[in-house]
Amino acid sequence: MNAEFLQTFWISIKLASLTTAILFIVGIPIAYFLSYSKFRLKVVLQALVSMPLVLPPSVLGFYLLLAFSPNYWFGKFLLNYFDVQLAFTFLGILVGSLIFNLPFMVNSIQTGLSNLPASLKDASYSLGKSRITTLMKVLLPNIKPAILTGICLTFAHTIGEFGVILMIGGNIPGKTRVASLAVYDSVQALNFTEAHNYALFLFAFSFLILIFIYSINKEYLRWKKF
Amino acid sequence: MEEVLIDIDITKAIHTTEGKQTLEVKLQIPRYGFFTLFGKSGAGKTTLLRIIAGLTNPDAGKIVVGKSVWFDSLNKINIKPRERNIGFVFQDYALFPNMTVKKHLEYAQDTQDKNHIEELLNIFDLAGLSSRKPENLSGGQKQRLAVARALAKKPEILLLDEPLSALDEETRLALQKELVLIHKQFNATTLLVSHDINEILNLSDYVYKIDHGKIIKSGEAGTVLGKASEDAAQKIPAKITSVNGRELSIIYSEENKAEKPEFQPGEEIYIIKKPLI
Numbered sequence: 001m002n003a004e005f006l007q008t009f010w011i012s013i014k015l016a017s018l019t020t021a022i023l024f025i026v027g028i029p030i031a032y033f034l035s036y037s038k039f040r041l042k043v044v045l046q047a048l049v050s051m052p053l054v055l056p057p058s059v060l061g062f063y064l065l066l067a068f069s070p071n072y073w074f075g076k077f078l079l080n081y082f083d084v085q086l087a088f089t090f091l092g093i094l095v096g097s098l099i100f101n102l103p104f105m106v107n108s109i110q111t112g113l114s115n116l117p118a119s120l121k122d123a124s125y126s127l128g129k130s131r132i133t134t135l136m137k138v139l140l141p142n143i144k145p146a147i148l149t150g151i152c153l154t155f156a157h158t159i160g161e162f163g164v165i166l167m168i169g170g171n172i173p174g175k176t177r178v179a180s181l182a183v184y185d186s187v188q189a190l191n192f193t194e195a196h197n198y199a200l201f202l203f204a205f206s207f208l209i210l211i212f213i214y215s216i217n218k219e220y221l222r223w224k225k226f
Numbered sequence: 227m228e229e230v231l232i233d234i235d236i237t238k239a240i241h242t243t244e245g246k247q248t249l250e251v252k253l254q255i256p257r258y259g260f261f262t263l264f265g266k267s268g269a270g271k272t273t274l275l276r277i278i279a280g281l282t283n284p285d286a287g288k289i290v291v292g293k294s295v296w297f298d299s300l301n302k303i304n305i306k307p308r309e310r311n312i313g314f315v316f317q318d319y320a321l322f323p324n325m326t327v328k329k330h331l332e333y334a335q336d337t338q339d340k341n342h343i344e345e346l347l348n349i350f351d352l353a354g355l356s357s358r359k360p361e362n363l364s365g366g367q368k369q370r371l372a373v374a375r376a377l378a379k380k381p382e383i384l385l386l387d388e389p390l391s392a393l394d395e396e397t398r399l400a401l402q403k404e405l406v407l408i409h410k411q412f413n414a415t416t417l418l419v420s421h422d423i424n425e426i427l428n429l430s431d432y433v434y435k436i437d438h439g440k441i442i443k444s445g446e447a448g449t450v451l452g453k454a455s456e457d458a459a460q461k462i463p464a465k466i467t468s469v470n471g472r473e474l475s476i477i478y479s480e481e482n483k484a485e486k487p488e489f490q491p492g493e494e495i496y497i498i499k500k501p502l503i
Contacts, residue, residue: 119320122281125307126314127334128379137333141324 004173005182005197011090012178015165016158019097023105023154024147026098031109032135036121050103057100061167064096068168086168093169093176100164104153112146113139145216152216156209160202231257231415232383236277236287236297240439242268249273249284249439255417260409262418262426264450265436271419272317274436275385278417279314280307291383313376313414315389319368321360327371328356334378343378349408350374366397373405377412384414390425402428423451 033039034046052060068086069075078084086092116139124134140147162180169176171185179198186195232255240249249270255261263271276282278289280296283304289297296305325333331343347353350370360368369389376384386405390398402425409416409429420426426433426447433450435443443450464478474497489495 117318117320119316119318120322122276122279122307123314123316123320123322123375125281126279126312127375128308128336129333130308138322138324142322 005194007174008177008179008182008198009201011174011176012159012180015090015094015097015178016155018094019101019158020105020151020155022098023101024151027102027105027109027150028135028140030102031106031113032139034106034110035113049106052100053103057161057163058167060100061096061164064092064099064164065167068092068095088168088170088172088176090169090175093165093178096164096168097158097161100161101154101157104157105150108146108150108153109143112143115146116142148216149213152209152213156206159205229257230254231292232278232417233290234274234278234287236284236289238270238273238277238282238284240270240273242270244268244438247439249277251436251439251441253434253441255415257415258413259431260406260416260418260429262420262430262433262447263436264420264426264433266421269436270439271436272387275314275387275417275419278310278383279312279385280305280310281314311379311382313379313381313384315369315372315376315384315386317388317391319360319372319389321368321371321375323360326357326359327352327363330371330375331378334375336379342380346374346378349411350404365393366401369393369397369401370404373408377408377414380412381414384409384412384416386416386418388419388421391420391422398422398425399428405429426451 030045030049034042034049065087066072067074068078070079070085070087075085075087078086084091086095120138120142121134124138129137159178160180161178162184165171165176165178166181169178169181171177171181177185179202183195183198183202186192186198232253234251234253234255236249236251238249240247247270251270251274263274265271273282277284277297284297284299286299287297288295288299291310294305295301295303296310297303322330322333328343328347331346332338335343344353347356350373352367352370352374355363355367360371363371369392372389373386389405390401393401406429418426418429420429430447433444433447434441435450464476466474466476468475476497
């Protein structure tokens with residue numbers, strides 16, 4: 001394994017870890033809102049959150065690239081007021097990953113919350129507990145498998161991301177080049193050994209993540225029978 | 227006159243299996259008693275209990291408890307459930323799967339009162355189970371824990387939503403006795419939702435009969451539930467011939483064919499004790 005190989009994987013893992021950590025924090029309030037709010041237009045938010053599931057990554061990547069470009073108002077605004085450039089930077093692919101992976105985290109947590117009996121929340125309120133205390137002490141601890149599923153799916157999906165990162169990041173070695181892009185690059189260069197190294201690692205990693213998720217869900221189904 | 231604790235005058239549109247109807251309740255519940263809301267499914271019993279707890283909002287009206295206003299639609303007052311001093315026992319118990327028996331009681335208290343927790347664990351026969359989670363408790367133990375949790379913060383009002391309906395007959399009878407003792411010990415004004423006549427007769431001081439969202443009758447349990455007294459055609463003279471445990475043997479007259487009752491096995495009947503002249 002050469003330095004470039006390790007560096008590429010380090011960028012992949014850094015991107016996946018940051019995406020997962022940020023989405024975990026952002027995903028809980030969004031999932032809570034989507035599970036319990038009676039706001040009529042919440043279906044619009046639900047659709048927006050789930051858009052990346054149906055949208056081709058290249059489409060999302062294209063619009064994000066336009067938005068991040070200093071030639072358009074958002075990119076110009078970020079550059080002028082915050083001195084931040086998102087196109088072809090690590091920060092850019094992180095923002096793209098956050099948007100692209102939002103449904104994996106939010107939908108998992110939302111499903112967990114929606115499957116809990118409504119009386120658990122009511123019981124906690126009747127015991128004099130606030131919404132935050134109820135969420136932290138009752139709701140979240142009882143949807144641990146759903147949270148873990150969300151974390152694993154988000155992490156694994158970010159590791160395997162291709163289209164959005166290619167569009168926004170531009171495949172710059174040491175900056176925005178991740179393992180999934182490196183496979184494609186190596187094949188283009190007819191370096192099948194290197195492509196195989198990247199591909200085998202990604203294959204094994206994804207397989208382990210799925211085994212982990214299914215073993216959690218098995219435990220969860222057993223627990224739900226109670 | 228007994229001191230009124232809960233003064234309710236509310237309306238709420240509710241959806242039932244029979245369609246839309248309006249829950250329209252005007253009630254004055256005295257302090258310390260054991261009261262029951264009795265009626266068919268969908269009559270609005272549970273909704274009324276949830277309205278008192280603040281878990282469901284009425285469309286209009288006022289709820290005053292003691293000297294504090296919990297809900298007033300005109301003055302836009304609606305005290306949050308967590309600020310209402312109530313204990314609520316849910317039909318499905320709503321125990322927290324992540325907490326042990328002891329943790330349930332600790333969670334229910336704002337300021338920890340270890341003596342009260344120990345007292346509750348002993349009274350409800352849960353002391354030996356304090357480190358168990360709900361999945362490892364029997365139906366009766368879960369029900370005891372649900373009541374113990376509701377009492378852990380020493381509520382002024384205890385609301386019980388068909389708490390014994392999921393239990394077998396034997397456990398139900400045992401827990402009915404416990405509920406009577408607990409009510410006497412903790413002095414919380416208790417409002418029970420039930421459609422089990424035996425349960426109501428065993429537990430209640432006073433019954434409110436609710437039908438299609440309205441209180442249609444109220445009074446002592448025997449008076450409200452004594453159907454025979456309101457339906458003369460079903461009143462038949464009979465004589466008890468033997469009493470064996472919970473089994474009564476009676477003989478009744480068949481002289482008047484119009485009054486001949488058609489008993490079916492398993493049918494629930496009402497017996498009013500009255501000496502034959």
